[in-house]
Amino acid sequence: MGEADLSLAPLSDPFVPELYRTVRVTRELRDTVTLELAPLSGKRPAFEPGQFNMLYAFGVGESAISISGDPAEEGTFVHTVRNVGAVSKALSALEAGAAAGLRGPFGTSWPVEGAEGSDVVIVAGGLGLAPLRPAIYHILANRDRYGRVSILYGCRNPGDILYRHELEQWRQRLDVDLTVTVDHADASWHGNAGVVPSLIKRTAFDPHDTVAMVCGPEIMMRYSMNALRGAGVSEKRIYLSMERNMKCAIGLCGHCQFGPEFVCKDGPVVPYSKVARIFALREI
Amino acid sequence: MEGLDRILKEHAFFAAFSPEHIQLLAGCARNHRFTAGQYLFREGDPADEFFLIRQGKVALEIVAPGKEPIVFETLTDGEVAGASWLVAPYRWMFDARATTLTRAIGLDAKCLRGKCDTDHNLGYEMMKSVLSILVKRLDHTRLQIIDVYGRG
Ligand SMILES: Cc1cc2nc3c(=O)[nH]c(=O)nc-3n(C[C@H](O)[C@H](O)[C@H](O)COP(=O)(O)OP(=O)(O)OC[C@H]3O[C@@H](n4cnc5c(N)ncnc54)[C@H](O)[C@@H]3O)c2cc1C
Ligand code: FES
Numbered sequence: 483m484g485e486a487d488l489s490l491a492p493l494s495d496p497f498v499p500e501l502y503r504t505v506r507v508t509r510e511l512r513d514t515v516t517l518e519l520a521p522l523s524g525k526r527p528a529f530e531p532g533q534f535n536m537l538y539a540f541g542v543g544e545s546a547i548s549i550s551g552d553p554a555e556e557g558t559f560v561h562t563v564r565n566v567g568a569v570s571k572a573l574s575a576l577e578a579g580a581a582a583g584l585r586g587p588f589g590t591s592w593p594v595e596g597a598e599g600s601d602v603v604i605v606a607g608g609l610g611l612a613p614l615r616p617a618i619y620h621i622l623a624n625r626d627r628y629g630r631v632s633i634l635y636g637c638r639n640p641g642d643i644l645y646r647h648e649l650e651q652w653r654q655r656l657d658v659d660l661t662v663t664v665d666h667a668d669a670s671w672h673g674n675a676g677v678v679p680s681l682i683k684r685t686a687f688d689p690h691d692t693v694a695m696v697c698g699p700e701i702m703m704r705y706s707m708n709a710l711r712g713a714g715v716s717e718k719r720i721y722l723s724m725e726r727n728m729k730c731a732i733g734l735c736g737h738c739q740f741g742p743e744f745v746c747k748d749g750p751v752v753p754y755s756k757v758a759r760i761f762a763l764r765e766i
Numbered sequence: 767m768e769g770l771d772r773i774l775k776e777h778a779f780f781a782a783f784s785p786e787h788i789q790l791l792a793g794c795a796r797n798h799r800f801t802a803g804q805y806l807f808r809e810g811d812p813a814d815e816f817f818l819i820r821q822g823k824v825a826l827e828i829v830a831p832g833k834e835p836i837v838f839e840t841l842t843d844g845e846v847a848g849a850s851w852l853v854a855p856y857r858w859m860f861d862a863r864a865t866t867l868t869r870a871i872g873l874d875a876k877c878l879r880g881k882c883d884t885d886h887n888l889g890y891e892m893m894k895s896v897l898s899i900l901v902k903r904l905d906h907t908r909l910q911i912i913d914v915y916g917r918g
Contacts, residue, residue, distance in 0.1 A: 608915040638915040665910045668834040669827065672865055675837040677909045680902075684842065699914040705905065 496732050499538040499583025500524075504576045505558060510644055513565045514609065515574050516550065518558045519582060526557055530591030531616030532723060532751040535559060536731050538583030539572035546728045546746075547573070548613035549587060553620055559584065562612040562644070588731045590751045592617040593721060597693035601629040603685060603715075605706045607636045607678050607698025611644050613723050613750070614697050618652070625657055629692075632659040632685045636678025636702065639664050640671050659685065678702060682709040689714030695751075697723040704761065707754055717755035724749045724757070770795045773871060777818050778844035779895060787888045794877035800824075800864035806847060807858045813850035815872040819843060822868025827861045835861065838910065839903075849896050851875035 506518040519537075520526065529549050538544045551560025565574040576582060594617050602621060606614050621628055633652065637643055643662060653660040661681050663674040674681070679702070692715050696706050703722050710720050726745040729737040733747035741760035743749060754761070770792045774780050780788055798817070800806060806817050806824060817824075823842050827835040838860075841847055847862050847870075856875065882889030 638913065642915065663840075665838075665913070665915070667837045669825070669837060669863075671837060674840045674842075675825065676839045677906045679909075680906055701909065701912065702914045705909060 496585065497730070499536070499544070499585045502559070502582050502584045504578055504580045504582060507576060507578055510562060511564075511642055513574075514562060514644065515565075516560060516562045517573065517576060517582075518551075518560050519584060520558045521584075522581075526559060527587060529553060529559075529587040529616075531594055531620055532591040532613055533587040533589045534613070534731075534750060535561065535584050535586030535588070536728070537561060537563075537569075537573055538585070539569055539576075540581065540583065542572040543569045544583070544585075544729075545569040545573065546588075546725075546731065548723070548750075550612040550615045551619075553616050554623060562609065562615075564609050585731065588746055590747075590749055592695050592723075592751055593693060594620045597621075597695075598624075598627040599629065599691075600719075601687040601692040602631045603682070603687050603692055603694040603710070604631075604633045605678060605682070605694060605696040605698070605710075606634070607702040607706075608638070608642070609644065610696075610698030610702075610723070611635055614695060615645065615648075617695060622652070622655070622658065630659065630687055631657065632661075632687060634661050634663070634678055634681045634685065636663045636665070636681075636698070638666075640667050640673070661685075677705070679705040679709040682706065682713055687713075687715075692719060694720045695722075696720065700725075707758075707761075717758055718753050720754040721751055722754055722757075723751050770797070770871070773797075773820065774818075777820065777871065779818055779846050779899075782895070783891055787885075787891060790881055790885065790888060791873060791878070794874045794881065795871050796874075798870045798872050800868040800870065802864055802866050804864050806862040806864065806868075806870065808861045809858055811858050813848065813856045813858045814875045816851045816875055816878060817847040817862070818871045818873070819845050819847065820869045820871060822864060822870070823866045824868055824870075825863050825865050827863060829861065839906075840865070846896075846899060849900055851878070852896060 501522040502519040505520045508516040534546045534548045536544050537547045547561045550562040563570050563573045565571045663676050694710050696703050724745045726738040728746050729735045731746045733744045738745040774788050821843050825837045826839040827837050829835045850858050882892050
């Protein structure tokens with residue numbers, strides 16, 4: 483990892499990353515790690531559940547990565563990165579002590595306050611659990627402000643379950659309904675098999691007073707949204723997190739455009755009603 | 767018979783069925799209890815019974831020779847297992863194994879097909895209900911086949 487001297491850059495320039503140090507690396511899955519990053523100087527900025535940072539791997543490039551840590555905890559940014567290409571590979575290879583650049587936080591957030599008083603259904607697929615984890619931390623820490631809380635998580639197979647230990651802990655709570663499902667498994671798996679949208683009809687919530695938060699691969703989100711709408715949840719109360727490749731992250735370059743929206747500033751978290759019309763189109 | 771009537775009526779699959787039809791179907795029904803590990807049916811067996819799960823969990827599995835079985839779906843309360851009883855050659859295409867104590871209703875397939883042939887209104891209701899489940903399963907199977915969690 484090359485040394486980059488960015489310390490002379492004005493702090494307010496949104497294009498220039500701040501310097502961070504990797505304080506902890508946790509291997510989650512074969513291709514996925516969680517990084518804890520602390521600012522080299524100053525305080526870590528506050529963030530809202532659902533927001534993302536632009537993480538810069540020196541000499542390689544920059545990627546949008548959601549914040550996956552607890553918003554109530556101070557000191558570091560927690561990010562879960564899946565190695566899919568050049569930048570995410572370099573980020574995944576960071577070791578404790580290594581430097582990284584960071585711009586952010588950016589974007590809209592999950593409606594954790596707007597959902598108070600309502601039932602909450604969280605639907606996550608694969609790595610989509612990472613951007614939802616801050617919302618889950620917040621909701622569980624303020625459990626008495628919500629109605630029924632359900633977490634539905636789907637992934638490919640039992641070996642790909644993200645944050646397994648935490649899911650097990652959440653499942654032990656008596657005030658959360660948590661179901662994990664896998665696309666397929668061997669016979670030693672005693673949990674559920676099947677796709678995550680199929681869990682929605684098995685879940686108890688009041689469709690007229692429910693806020694749903696959905697994040698995962700786009701096709702999985704489409705099916706989940708259909709199942710939620712089919713169960714009677716209004717499109718205005720179904721929120722999803724959109725992923726589009728980004729460059730500036732501040733609404734200038736148009737790289738992340740999704741129909742009339744810029745995912746970096748109008749998203750990533752949007753109510754389905756805002757994007758329903760264009761969501762099913764292919765080349766956006 | 768009275769008891770089976772009531773149990774059928776309470777099952778989600780029969781929610782839209784008229785009391786008369788339910789009464790007719792109850793004539794084909796019997797109670798089952800499967801302990802964990804017991805099979806409701808196995809691939810290749812004659813599909814001579816239609817199972818409605820009342821309580822419990824059933825893993826649907828496919829076995830390739832020399833390999834571990836693959837669980838591709840888990841069924842639970844209010845769901846039904848398979849449709850092979852409805853279409854020739856009436857043979858199961860996968861295994862169904864109870865993973866917990868499971869209570870189910872079994873409807874004798876021959877009896878059921880006979881009633882549907884005689885009373886086409888009943889047959890139509892049955893087809894609509896089974897078809898809606900099959901379409902959903904097909905959607906879900908598509909999601910599994912395309913491996914949505916794979917690399918983009
Ligand atoms: C708001 C937002 C939040 C995100 N949060 C996370 C996160 O928490 N953790 C994480 O690991 N990734 C996250 N991503 C995705 C991440 O930004 C991309 O995976 C990364 O930029 C890919 O860059 P690369 O150089 O590693 O791979 P590239 O070489 O650019 O791409 C490699 C492969 O990944 C695919 N790909 C690239 N970008 C995306 C994308 N956005 N979504 C799906 N597939 C993509 C490409 O089609 C290609 O097949 C997020 C993206 C956005 C927009
Ligand atoms: S990334 Fe530049 S406008 Fe959104």
